[in-house]
Amino acid sequence: MSTAADLHIHNPVEDVLRKERIPTIWCPGCGIGTTVNSFAAALLGQNIDLKKTVIVSGIGCSGRVSGYMALDSFHTTHGRAIPFATGLKLANPELTVIVYSGDGDLTSIGGNHLIHAARRNMDIMVVCVNNMIYAMTGGQAAATTPGNSITTTSPFGSFEPEICLPQLVDAAGAVFVARWTAYHVKQLERTMSKALKKKGFRFIEVLTPCPTLYQRRNNMGDGLAAMVDYKNRSKIKNGAPTYEVALVPGGEIVVGEFVDREREDYLTRMRRQLGTNYSELPPQPEEEEQEGCCSSC
Amino acid sequence: MMHADPNCVLTGTHFMNGDAACCEGALAAGARFAAGYPITPSTEVVERFAARVPKVGGIFIQMEDELAASIALQGMVWAGAKSFTVTSGPGYSLMMEHIGFAAMTETPCVFVNVQRGGPSTGLPTLPAQGDMMQARFGSHGDYSTISLVPNSPQECFSLTVKAFNLAEQFRVPVMFMMDECVGHMTEKVVIPDAKEIEVTPRRHASKPPGEFVLFEPGEDLVPEIAHAGEGYKVYVTGLTHDKRGYPLMNPASQKELIPRLFEKISRAADELTIVEAEGLEGADVVVVSYGITSRVAQRAIEMARDKGLKVGKLRLICVWPFPEKLIRELAPKVKALVMPELNMGQVVIELERCAGGQCKVISVPHPGGTVHKPADILAAIERGAE
Numbered sequence: 001m002s003t004a005a006d007l008h009i010h011n012p013v014e015d016v017l018r019k020e021r022i023p024t025i026w027c028p029g030c031g032i033g034t035t036v037n038s039f040a041a042a043l044l045g046q047n048i049d050l051k052k053t054v055i056v057s058g059i060g061c062s063g064r065v066s067g068y069m070a071l072d073s074f075h076t077t078h079g080r081a082i083p084f085a086t087g088l089k090l091a092n093p094e095l096t097v098i099v100y101s102g103d104g105d106l107t108s109i110g111g112n113h114l115i116h117a118a119r120r121n122m123d124i125m126v127v128c129v130n131n132m133i134y135a136m137t138g139g140q141a142a143a144t145t146p147g148n149s150i151t152t153t154s155p156f157g158s159f160e161p162e163i164c165l166p167q168l169v170d171a172a173g174a175v176f177v178a179r180w181t182a183y184h185v186k187q188l189e190r191t192m193s194k195a196l197k198k199k200g201f202r203f204i205e206v207l208t209p210c211p212t213l214y215q216r217r218n219n220m221g222d223g224l225a226a227m228v229d230y231k232n233r234s235k236i237k238n239g240a241p242t243y244e245v246a247l248v249p250g251g252e253i254v255v256g257e258f259v260d261r262e263r264e265d266y267l268t269r270m271r272r273q274l275g276t277n278y279s280e281l282p283p284q285p286e287e288e289e290q291e292g293c294c295s296s297c
Numbered sequence: 298m299m300h301a302d303p304n305c306v307l308t309g310t311h312f313m314n315g316d317a318a319c320c321e322g323a324l325a326a327g328a329r330f331a332a333g334y335p336i337t338p339s340t341e342v343v344e345r346f347a348a349r350v351p352k353v354g355g356i357f358i359q360m361e362d363e364l365a366a367s368i369a370l371q372g373m374v375w376a377g378a379k380s381f382t383v384t385s386g387p388g389y390s391l392m393m394e395h396i397g398f399a400a401m402t403e404t405p406c407v408f409v410n411v412q413r414g415g416p417s418t419g420l421p422t423l424p425a426q427g428d429m430m431q432a433r434f435g436s437h438g439d440y441s442t443i444s445l446v447p448n449s450p451q452e453c454f455s456l457t458v459k460a461f462n463l464a465e466q467f468r469v470p471v472m473f474m475m476d477e478c479v480g481h482m483t484e485k486v487v488i489p490d491a492k493e494i495e496v497t498p499r500r501h502a503s504k505p506p507g508e509f510v511l512f513e514p515g516e517d518l519v520p521e522i523a524h525a526g527e528g529y530k531v532y533v534t535g536l537t538h539d540k541r542g543y544p545l546m547n548p549a550s551q552k553e554l555i556p557r558l559f560e561k562i563s564r565a566a567d568e569l570t571i572v573e574a575e576g577l578e579g580a581d582v583v584v585v586s587y588g589i590t591s592r593v594a595q596r597a598i599e600m601a602r603d604k605g606l607k608v609g610k611l612r613l614i615c616v617w618p619f620p621e622k623l624i625r626e627l628a629p630k631v632k633a634l635v636m637p638e639l640n641m642g643q644v645v646i647e648l649e650r651c652a653g654g655q656c657k658v659i660s661v662p663h664p665g666g667t668v669h670k671p672a673d674i675l676a677a678i679e680r681g682a683e
Contacts, residue, residue: 018532021543051528056372067532067544072525074375075534075544076368077398083332083365087372087380088525090356091330095376095526116361270356280354 013040029223031182031208042192062102079109118172139213175200316341322457329355339411397436425665580609597674628655633681637661
């Protein structure tokens with residue numbers, strides 16, 4: 001008779017997860033875990049030093065991703081993952097810094113930081129899990145909620161149009177902009193792998209289902225129904241102009257890698273402009289305690 | 298104990314204002330990174346830092362707002378740097394959430410607030426001391442931090458060094474509560490030799506990854522720290538967490554964490570009773586003050602002594618934690634404690650609590666915009682001596 005131990009199947013990505021933190025808090029049918037799987041596979045498929053790889057998140061369901069990754073993890077305040085990540089990168093440029101958070105966090109409360117990090121071309125990678133709703137707080141309208149959606153704060157349908165994130169970050173100066181859905185797991189992994197190696201401000205939007213709080217109220221079925229919807233409506237258009245990728249309810253979901261360009265990142269530009277005015281001092285050696293004068297004598 | 302890096306210390310006698318001296322103090326203390334957002338009357342601190350720090354290998358970044366600045370500086374700390382931010386009243390209000398984050402995540406850092414008149418936009422170019430309660434209780438939830446208040450450019454230098462040292466010693470955000478007068482006042486500032494400036498090193502993990510527990514408190518209730526990129530896989534969250542840093546949200550976890558955040562400061566109350574006292578013995582009235590107000594109080598004390606009154610001086614250099622024990626000992630020995638402040642009476646509430654009805658406590662409030670008239674403080678001293 002087989003035991004539970006015999007049935008254990010090694011998940012190829014579990015080495016980069018904090019296994020003791022699993023199961024996750026996410027609902028059945030949620031797409032966040034799917035994006036994490038692609039991200040973990042991308043991390044393991046790269047020749048990058050995981051000890052120097054840091055993940056930062058804000059608040060919300062997707063904000064919990066940082067805590068499930070076996071990396072240096074920072075679960076910061078609502079909307080402020082990007083400035084925290086900016087501080088990390090500036091003080092230690094050797095770090096590979098990834099911000100992994102939700103649409104409400106990164107684009108509503110954190111919208112200002114998103115714009116300015118892209119403008120500065122701060123060398124960080126941002127993954128925006130877009131489930132089109134404030135999920136953890138109970139299903140309120142977000143800046144990404146499609147117009148006329150029923151949410152707990154828009155019971156008569158939201159009166160505001162949704163924001164087009166690829167267009168926003170493209171305009172602000174991001175050097176890499178892509179969008180996939182939770183259906184496109186392999187494509188997402190490949191895009192994440194590519195973005196991990198690129199320098200500058202990289203932005204990946206991933207559309208994910210939220211059956212519990214978005215789809216249920218809008219009669220959109222369960223998580224599987226969302227995946228079928230993504231499959232049917234998605235069209236891959238790499239290089240598409242970002243002003244043509246707006247999400248229209250019921251319309252085509254344009255996915256792919258839209259922007260991939262080169263632009264000097266913040267630290268490179270800073271050092272170039274400062275020239276000889278920037279000098280890295282050797283670290284000061286720690287002074288040795290003199291014999292007979294330490295506190296334990 | 299380490300000493301300041303001589304490459305960053307402007308040893309010598311200078312004529313500089315408080316904002317400049319604060320910047321020099323930060324550099325001497327080892328700060329090589331800062332994030333800020335412009336606001337009067339504080340900006341000169343980071344303007345000078347932006348000009349000085351690249352030459353010693355550091356970075357100043359002007360962020361898009363105070364929220365960004367106050368969390369970017371914490372990213373810098375967790376990457377291994379000493380860093381700070383500088384602001385004034387309205388910006389300080391915006392930073393409150395991240396002061397709580399720093400307290401909860403035990404991030405050693407310094408928040409400089411050059412106070413101006415308020416509330417709201419108030420008096421951008423004129424002094425006040427109206428943020429003193431915000432320094433103690435401004436962020437939501439319960440926490441305890443340290444607030445230092447200088448009264449001269451010289452102290453803006455030396456106490457900034459101390460602020461960074463205390464931040465490292467206790468792993469807390471330290472509030473450096475200047476005011477517009479002190480910030481813009483130009484006086485002699487003597488900066489000693491680097492060897493004479495003690496700098497508290499970070500309490501870095503003494504155990505290797507795997508054995509080290511990020512929020513395991515030491516005997517003094519303060520944990521050691523490890524940084525991103527060192528292989529420790531640190532887990533830092535603003536949620537209530539266990540010793541590993543993992544979120545653990547229940548009453549038992551809250552009860553283990555929050556009282557410790559308080560007690561690591563309260564246990565060091567004697568060490569943190571940093572005051573300038575003079576003439577307390579035999580005094581009938583003691584004037585308690587801090588910051589720029591203490592300099593006006595000095596004049597009032599001299600005027601009162603000329604009239605034959607027995608007046609003592611107690612200047613609070615560390616306002617939070619409040620020197621409770623000292624006040625409890627002093628109150629029964631005097632007729633009155635007189636407290637002038639450039640606010641409508643903030644710290645005096647704490648003074649009253651600690652005096653416990655053992656003597657009169659006379660508040661001398663002032664809405665800010667300028668300093669007290671010595672005569673107003675003198676009148677309060679005379680009332681107290683009756």
